[in-house]
Amino acid sequence: MPEQLTDKQSEYLRITTDFIENTLLPLRSGAGSFEKSAAIHKQIVKASQKAGLYYLTQPKKFGGSEASNQVLTVVRETLAAANTPYSGSIFGPGPGVLADCNEYIESSYLKPLLNGDKRGAFGFTEPKDAAQHTQAKIVDDGFIVNGQKSYITGGSEADFINTYVDVLPGGKSMLLIDTHLPGVVKGEVFQSLDGSHHAEFTFDNVQVPAQNLLGSIGKGLPRALRQIGNTRLAFSAESVGLMCWITDYVEQHLKTPHPSGQSLGDREGVRLRFADMRIQTYVARSMLYRTARLADGKENVMNEVIAAKVFSTETLATVLDIAIQLVGGKALVEQHPLAILYRKIRALRIAEGASDVLRLSLSKGALDLNMGRL
Numbered sequence: 001m002p003e004q005l006t007d008k009q010s011e012y013l014r015i016t017t018d019f020i021e022n023t024l025l026p027l028r029s030g031a032g033s034f035e036k037s038a039a040i041h042k043q044i045v046k047a048s049q050k051a052g053l054y055y056l057t058q059p060k061k062f063g064g065s066e067a068s069n070q071v072l073t074v075v076r077e078t079l080a081a082a083n084t085p086y087s088g089s090i091f092g093p094g095p096g097v098l099a100d101c102n103e104y105i106e107s108s109y110l111k112p113l114l115n116g117d118k119r120g121a122f123g124f125t126e127p128k129d130a131a132q133h134t135q136a137k138i139v140d141d142g143f144i145v146n147g148q149k150s151y152i153t154g155g156s157e158a159d160f161i162n163t164y165v166d167v168l169p170g171g172k173s174m175l176l177i178d179t180h181l182p183g184v185v186k187g188e189v190f191q192s193l194d195g196s197h198h199a200e201f202t203f204d205n206v207q208v209p210a211q212n213l214l215g216s217i218g219k220g221l222p223r224a225l226r227q228i229g230n231t232r233l234a235f236s237a238e239s240v241g242l243m244c245w246i247t248d249y250v251e252q253h254l255k256t257p258h259p260s261g262q263s264l265g266d267r268e269g270v271r272l273r274f275a276d277m278r279i280q281t282y283v284a285r286s287m288l289y290r291t292a293r294l295a296d297g298k299e300n301v302m303n304e305v306i307a308a309k310v311f312s313t314e315t316l317a318t319v320l321d322i323a324i325q326l327v328g329g330k331a332l333v334e335q336h337p338l339a340i341l342y343r344k345i346r347a348l349r350i351a352e353g354a355s356d357v358l359r360l361s362l363s364k365g366a367l368d369l370n371m372g373r374l
């Protein structure tokens with residue numbers, strides 16, 4: 001975190017710290033674990049609304065407070081550094097790909113989404129064995145959609161799916177597809193290693209009204225990437241916060257007595273590994289805040305956000321791996337906090353762009369499009 005915070009950033013740091021102490025940490029049981037339930041989710045949402053954190057991701061036009069990337073990063077990193085399982089309950093839904101759409105989308109979907117009356121999901125990834133990409137044929141009053149999406153987070157509970165389709169003719173576009181429409185078929189529902197839930201969907205001759213087009217035909221990729229870019233920065237903030245928590249945890253561990261009589265922290269080899277954890281966390285944290293600052297400017301920061309996402313999620317994996325090694329066998333007992341984290345963080349290097357695919361995008365930006373800074 002930058003040493004010199006603005007008044008606003010300091011204020012949100014204080015609000016977040018109070019929120020952690022007074023709302024999140026009291027939910028920890030005597031054994032140190034955290035319960036999750038629908039009732040606890042509601043309790044946190046209410047407390048977050050009262051504290052003003054809930055509205056930080058929502059536009060001013062709809063009653064939100066629409067924080068800058070830097071304020072959001074301070075809040076997200078601080079929350080992650082408390083290592084509770086409640087990050088999904090704290091922020092209200094943002095507009096995502098529904099931002100800057102027509103009035104119909106705004107009143108029928110965006111407002112209900114922001115108030116919590118409707119749920120949306122994002123359909124981008126497709127099964128590897130699909131015969132063709134999801135296609136939308138233009139007809140008189142809209143589109144006929146055929147295809148499959150394979151990994152839709154929250155798809156089971158979604159009222160609509162913002163779907164990346166190939167419009168014929170016209171190109172890659174985003175269509176909002178109601179899940180109750182005839183021809184929308186929910187397939188397998190599954191849970192990934194991090195505990196989140198997803199669903200597959202098939203679209204079989206689904207008739208989608210013309211007004212459900214998000215933005216314009218052929219401009220779907222920039223719209224999808226804008227949403228993905230925000231999430232990538234959020235992943236970086238979460239990764240850095242968790243690295244801070246892990247490093248603190250290991251520091252305490254190294255200071256406690258060891259059965260050998262000499263605490264682990266007194267051994268030179270252990271100190272070298274601990275120094276690596278601190279160096280990597282320091283670099284990732286510095287990079288995060290520079291990227292958040294750049295993202296608040298007007299210029300394109302896609303390459304910088306990619307760099308931050310790849311580095312922070314990969315470094316988190318390295319730092320956690322060293323931590324588990326230094327804590328030893330008990331770190332692998334199922335309910336140990338490091339074991340829980342080990343399962344939770346693996347998805348970060350695949351979701352919102354697999355690391356190597358992002359490396360290719362970054363090189364394309366630099367070599368072919370002259371984009372990105374060092």
Ligand SMILES: Cc1cc2nc3c(=O)[nH]c(=O)nc-3n(C[C@H](O)[C@H](O)[C@H](O)COP(=O)(O)OP(=O)(O)OC[C@H]3O[C@@H](n4cnc5c(N)ncnc54)[C@H](O)[C@@H]3O)c2cc1C
Pocket residue numbers: 122123124125126151152153192194196347350351352353354355356357360
């Ligand atoms: C927790 C979680 C939540 C998700 N939520 C959603 C969601 O809500 N909506 C959605 O649409 N998708 C979602 N996804 C899917 C996610 O976007 C994809 O898994 C991710 O983009 C990778 O695509 P893929 O799984 O098809 O893997 P593939 O594209 O098949 O890639 C597999 C691996 O191959 C390698 N690879 C692939 N291409 C290249 C290349 N050109 N060069 C070098 N290496 C390469 C990489 O190592 C990559 O990890 C989610 C995934 C996870 C894990």
